[in-house]
Amino acid sequence: MDRPRLLNRRSVLGLGTAAAAVLVTPGCSRGRSTEPAPAGPAKLVTGNKGGVYATYGAGLAKLVTEVTGVEMTAQNTEGSVANLKMLDAGTADIGFSLSDSALDAYNGLEAFSSGQLRFTALARTYDNYVHIVVPASSKISSLKQLSGMTVNVGPKLSGTKVVAERILATAGIKGVNMVNLDLDGAVEALKLKAENKGSKAGIDALIWSGGLPTKPIKDLQSTIGFRLVPIGEVAKEIALMRFGGYVLSSIPPSVYSLASAVETLAVPNYLLAREGLSDSWAWWTLNTMFRRQADLIKVHPEAGSLDARSAIATMPIPLHRAAERWYRNNHI
Known part of the structure; x- marks a missing residue:
């Protein structure tokens, strides 16, 4: 050398x-x-x-x-x-x-x-925050309602996929059709579903672990609009089980122009x-x-x-x- x-x-x-x-x-x-x-x-x-x-x-x-x-x-x-x-x-x-x-x-x-x-x-x-993103028009308001839905859990070799699958398993949610799009692809797929109601194309929700703000997600507020699904109870359970890897936290409403803070997991980077x-x-x-x-x-x-x-x-x-x-x- x-x-x-x-x-x-x-x-x-x-x-x-x-x-x-x-x-x-x-x-x-x-x-x-x-x-x-x-x-x-x-x-x-x-x-x-x-x-x-x-x-x-x-x-x-x-x-x-x-x-x-x-x-x-x-x-x-x-x-x-x-x-x-x-x-x-x-x-x-x-x-x-x-x-x-x-x-x-x-x-x-x-x-x-x-x-x-x-x-x-x-x-x-810095810390990442788990985002579970659904269109503003979606009826999904809880983790349980993801059952039977098409949900992006992140690319196959991503940390997002690790934490997304851990959340779904801990919550006992079955029957989720999990797809592995990258962030840009997931945002576009969420738009596609929101803009073509009733269509089988696109995704119903995307899970993302990222810093605040994550720009492609933030930009959705000016197009289809979005909400974040809270995961407070599941977040507490995971944080207790895996001390050091996760922190119970919340995403402030000001970051994405939300109605209120959303309980979630923070993951140190x-x-x-x-x-x-x-x-x-x-x-x-x-x-x-x-x-x-x-x-x-x-x-x-x-x-x-x-x-x-x-x-x-x-x-x-x-x-x-x-x-x-x-x-x-x-x-x-």
Whole structure:
């Protein structure tokens, strides 16, 4: 493997004022004034087009590239399960995952019962919220009414599918026709059903796990209109059964112009790294997330949820050693 190259004065000048400030401002890495730049490019895997993973990830990759002068590319995927498998296989360097999927993969449970996957953590980033979306004209108002309906549960390798199937199973709902569209496809299928009442085409509801707001869902209010189905009792049951992977929460009405808050599950998100990822890539990715947080918030407001005090809470998934050093040197 090539030896990491140091960012020299010429490199710093080429990065621009904002990026250079990350390098030279006292306290950026207390106890270590410089960090080697990565030796080669890196791949960050995200999620469905239009989702927060994809939006946040593209913005992060662009900023890390700007700061280091070494290319980081963002690649859309089906979501958490796909990302975890790619990290374990070494075909991706960094990726987002829902905590429940990550914990299952690390412990070799359920969808990952064929074997434990291995990766490290950079940070707990923000929380996803489970959305169960139905058209405003729909008669569906509870989970039980999904029985016999066509419901999108997310792509086959998504974290949404994991949590969606867990919710339906916990609620004891049978007879659901589950389909596996990506986010954009699910939104269009929901529109199709709402605009062609009585038609067998389209879907009756979509389940999505994402940050707030998820733009393709938010945009539905200006077309067919939508409501969110509350899952309070089932959410409590799942949160109690799986401590650490889920948090009982609610979606505020202001996020989607709803009539009231909707009880649901929140699922922490992790930014993970493949085993063996260079210290340079791990350190610069994490440093950029914190030092350029204001720029990332402009990309998506969920970037503002990153907090160093909670970012280290990824156990039992171990922090990458460079991430440990970053938090330690910044007195976290």
